[in-house]
Amino acid sequence: MKGLDPSRPLSLYIHVPFCRSKCDYCAFYSVPSSSYDEDAINRYMRIILSEIGTLNREWNAPYCTIFIGGGNPGMLGYGRISEILAKAEENGMPEEVSIEINPEDVTDDIYTLRPLLTRVSVGIQSMNERTLRRLGRNASVSDNKRALSILSRSPFRWNADIITAVPGESIEECISDIRTVASYGPGHISFYCLSFEEGTPLIARECPIGEEEEARFLEEGWKELRALGYEHYEISNFARNGEHCLHNEVYWDLGQYVGFGPGAEGSIGYSKAVSMRDAEPLSRFLSDPELSCTPLSETETEEEYLLVALRTSRGIYKESYRERFGKDFDAVYGSLIETMDETTYLDTPSSFSLTEKGFLTLDWVILHLSMGI
Ligand code: SF4
Structure with a gap:
């Protein structure tokens, strides 16, 4: 594959x-x-x-x-x-x-x-x-x-x-x-x-x-x-x-997984993930189960990574982020994080994660970090 x-x-x-x-x-x-x-x-x-x-x-x-x-x-x-x-x-x-x-x-x-x-x-x-x-x-x-x-x-x-x-x-x-x-x-x-x-x-x-x-x-x-x-x-x-x-x-770490079945998704690759197959009608799947793989750009992969990793209480390990995307997490997101309500996140030298209060505003946090909104 x-x-x-x-x-x-x-x-x-x-x-x-x-x-x-x-x-x-x-x-x-x-x-x-x-x-x-x-x-x-x-x-x-x-x-x-x-x-x-x-x-x-x-x-x-x-x-x-x-x-x-x-x-x-x-x-x-x-x-x-x-x-x-x-x-x-x-x-x-x-x-x-x-x-x-x-x-x-x-x-x-x-x-x-x-x-x-x-x-x-x-x-x-x-x-x-x-x-x-x-x-x-x-x-x-x-x-x-x-x-x-x-x-x-x-x-x-x-x-x-x-x-x-x-x-x-x-x-x-x-x-x-x-x-x-x-x-x-x-x-x-x-x-x-x-x-x-x-x-x-x-x-x-x-x-x-x-x-x-x-x-x-x-x-x-x-x-x-x-x-x-x-x-x-x-x-x-x-x-x-x-x-x-x-x-x-594995999902929350944007790890590598293959999906089979008409509504399955997958993610393969690392700094640029590949997403597999859009959901298709059952009849089409049964007559033509060919997998379609859509390569994601590095920016799309990074947005996806933020979205899934910030759902977890452990959040993002800055070293893993550097290894994956070749960038320093604080240099990319530090100034945006400074504008956020301090009770919604935990920012340490090694990781960035959301508190329970932050979980309640997860959608906004993702928009804020990925688009500066
Ligand atoms: S219809 Fe099926 S897939 Fe949907 S919520 Fe009910 S049991 Fe789950």
Whole structure:
């Protein structure tokens, strides 16, 4: 594959586009079961297995991490998931192998994915039936409880996603969701605000609760998660006992990863990354799965790097920045940082990072640093 840097680790992302039904807020690339059949799943499998096989021969070493995301990979069934994992692990076992799955598809059979799998991420979103219906989720609170209970007894590391700032939700309900989910003992929780995306049924029907209110939900939620022993290591991610998601850390470091599947992205190269394939309709992917790679300029790569690295609490290591872009971080950004509110960042001789207050203004910080706004 053009652009791969053999001197750096390589991770693998596999996008599964299939869902049972479409959630009302979802703008991710996914198709409901009314839009595909068994034949489409079988064709998808043949393409993915063949793409992984080709990359295996070229890379000829274990991948650093593997992540199967979606969509809802649970729609493939555990047998097909095992097939993909076995193929992707032909060159050896990665440090972490994760799968995303919806609660209604978590059954005791998930244990059969051991030892091919090490980590599971389940989209709980809420423990309140009214909120789940408002989001148009397929799963009910009892599906969520059953999935949480199975994962709490499983040998995997695992994550639960929680959405907050849903219209009609109170802060008390948000805190109660966090406590209930945490009581099942996940080592990792992703906690983020509901986003209103163009073209979704949600935006046609409801209004966001507003930035100030969203900030209040986030701050209260963050406080609760910290009190429960979770480290806030990325704007939307919390881990206990160091159970960071290694695959996501590759993204936040703008590391090297190849993406397969119709909505997958990738990033290969170093000072000039190459982004892979724009999302394309499932039918086009199934008939012509050719990868398209778009080279990014050094400026675009740097903007992307700022965007992902400043999402993390560790921020940007100035030495890594120099190594990557051949420039001194303080010389480039020092005067812009001086104009920022001092309570929003931590600037030391070795690193620059945002505080929780800074996370609340992340979009502005990125514009400020990359365009001087
Ligand atoms: S399960 Fe996930 S990918 Fe599928 S429709 Fe819902 S939010 Fe979108």
